[in-house]
Amino acid sequence: xxxxxxxxxxxxxxxxxKRTMALLFFAPLIVLTLMYFFFNGxxxxxxxxxxxxTELLTVALENxxxxxxxxxxxxxxxxxxxxxxxxxxxxxxxxxxxxxNNDPGTSRALLMQVTQAAAMQGGAGVSASIEAEYIYGDAExxxxxxxxxxxxxxxxxxxxxxxxxxxxxxxxxxxxxxxxLATPIRRWEIVFAYLxxxxxxxxxxxxxxxxxxxxxxEMVMVGQVWHVIVINLMLALVALSxxxxxxxFASSEFQMVQFIPIVVVxxxxxxxxxxxxxxxxxxxNISRIMPLYYAADALKAIMYRGEGLADVxxxxxxxxxxxxxxxxxxxxxxxxxxxx
Amino acid sequence: MDxxxxxxxxxxxxxxxxxxxxxxxxxxxxxxxxxxxxxxSGKTTLVKMIVGIDSPxxxxxxxxxxxxxxxxxxxxxxxxxxxxALYPELTGRENLRFFASLYKMNQAVxxxxxxxxxxxxxxxxxxGKKVAAYSGGMKRRLSLAIALxxxxxxxxxxxxxxxxxxxxxxxxxxxxxxxKRQQGKTIIVTTHVMDEAEKCDRIAMxxxxxxxxxxxxxxxxxxxxxxxxxxxxLQAGRGAQ
Numbered sequence: 001x002x003x004x005x006x007x008x009x010x011x012x013x014x015x016x017x018k019r020t021m022a023l024l025f026f027a028p029l030i031v032l033t034l035m036y037f038f039f040n041g042x043x044x045x046x047x048x049x050x051x052x053x054t055e056l057l058t059v060a061l062e063n064x065x066x067x068x069x070x071x072x073x074x075x076x077x078x079x080x081x082x083x084x085x086x087x088x089x090x091x092x093x094x095x096x097x098x099x100x101n102n103d104p105g106t107s108r109a110l111l112m113q114v115t116q117a118a119a120m121q122g123g124a125g126v127s128a129s130i131e132a133e134y135i136y137g138d139a140e141x142x143x144x145x146x147x148x149x150x151x152x153x154x155x156x157x158x159x160x161x162x163x164x165x166x167x168x169x170x171x172x173x174x175x176x177x178x179x180x181l182a183t184p185i186r187r188w189e190i191v192f193a194y195l196x197x198x199x200x201x202x203x204x205x206x207x208x209x210x211x212x213x214x215x216x217x218e219m220v221m222v223g224q225v226w227h228v229i230v231i232n233l234m235l236a237l238v239a240l241s242x243x244x245x246x247x248x249f250a251s252s253e254f255q256m257v258q259f260i261p262i263v264v265v266x267x268x269x270x271x272x273x274x275x276x277x278x279x280x281x282x283x284x285n286i287s288r289i290m291p292l293y294y295a296a297d298a299l300k301a302i303m304y305r306g307e308g309l310a311d312v313x314x315x316x317x318x319x320x321x322x323x324x325x326x327x328x329x330x331x332x333x334x335x336x337x338x339x340x
Numbered sequence: 341m342d343x344x345x346x347x348x349x350x351x352x353x354x355x356x357x358x359x360x361x362x363x364x365x366x367x368x369x370x371x372x373x374x375x376x377x378x379x380x381s382g383k384t385t386l387v388k389m390i391v392g393i394d395s396p397x398x399x400x401x402x403x404x405x406x407x408x409x410x411x412x413x414x415x416x417x418x419x420x421x422x423x424x425a426l427y428p429e430l431t432g433r434e435n436l437r438f439f440a441s442l443y444k445m446n447q448a449v450x451x452x453x454x455x456x457x458x459x460x461x462x463x464x465x466x467x468g469k470k471v472a473a474y475s476g477g478m479k480r481r482l483s484l485a486i487a488l489x490x491x492x493x494x495x496x497x498x499x500x501x502x503x504x505x506x507x508x509x510x511x512x513x514x515x516x517x518x519x520k521r522q523q524g525k526t527i528i529v530t531t532h533v534m535d536e537a538e539k540c541d542r543i544a545m546x547x548x549x550x551x552x553x554x555x556x557x558x559x560x561x562x563x564x565x566x567x568x569x570x571x572x573x574l575q576a577g578r579g580a581q
Binding site for chain 2: 002006008009012013016017176178179180182183186337339340
């Protein structure tokens, strides 16, 4: 079988290239781990100055991970001088909060916690413990958990795109593609051998990345693991077919790398790291042509909200359509060498 | 002998540049046919179109009575490109076996052909090495082995002996002669080395996308009143201007 011979050769070549293997399998893990540490850093407790609070209020605030510094008298000057994040003044049952606001994120969180604590305090005799309900995730949910599914998809897309694209490009540049077409091999056989040969590595990469994210980095994972793998494999197929298609338009490895800022980087913006709902309509429409948008949406649904494949079938269909179109274009693009 | 390759008004233009201008050529079965000309004259474009990996802008090519391109025809053609199209990460044997397995051959025949082709180019002892470690001449020899590994009826060799030492060059030429005599193979060779042209049964002088003259080396020398092919080439070139 010609296609088997070709698959065997592609895999053998890739296995001999240790650097590329390392890039494919370990680079995503290293970057994901780094991201994990960046986003999961333990925040220092905010420091809040309190004037005229009761014992109960102090307990409530401390339960909300706020360091309470009691004052008998203080003003905004005190906040700056003592390095406080905020100041709470209680007088005649009214609350007055002054925020340092150097970091808006911290301020907002602090204000919310203080308001809650104060509200508890307002109703006398209410337990000082604060209970909150969460629809998704839990009290431990961090930004990384929301970002994680998108990142998993992104790395699968990025590395598969790059390595498959350069794989076929090398074959063009070295003249072996032309030499291949001087044998009775069919154009579709070449395209499918590439999809399968690189696809096997993409499967291994996807499984490693998904398991590492869930088991080691403890990314939130409510849905089924194999659903996540199915979506990533569809995404890898899109990346593969797009990578080898774009290699048609590159005449060197350097030109292939030039596609990264054009094709790969914009996708991450449309993948949902920045909420799309508030964006201009034309921007939202652009996201419709980004494969990563569909994959990230599906991954978030499964990993974070615990939905199933049936719930994300429209996303899967979109990915399958992308892959089918790219594969078809690949077979056409080889006509440049041989009409048959 | 029957006509093996028939080329009819074959043209190729890239943008506004004409690389081949209405080339007509007949190659008989079982002859060694040389395409002689300087680099850039269109020899490589011409042989690529005979193989079917480049499409003509006009005219057509027939090989063994079938119009090119034709997938089944590729089983009968052995092509050696001007640049060595090899996979450097793989060993010589892996390269040879890979290309061989793209053709219809059963395992026993394949094994036999691998050994024969490697032996022919004297690479049997080097097959275990990665191609990345090969010298230029070794790569050329491996490319030649790949071209004839599937026992094709027609061999199309684009500058096969560049970078090969004189002794091995002689043995390759002797082998080509043998392939022609014993198995009746048709061989097309491009070269810009005149002493190789002398070894061909017939030659065509290619220049600026056209064929200046065709004939046996002796016919051409007689027709142009030159002592060697170099002289013929210069004479023919002047006549064309």
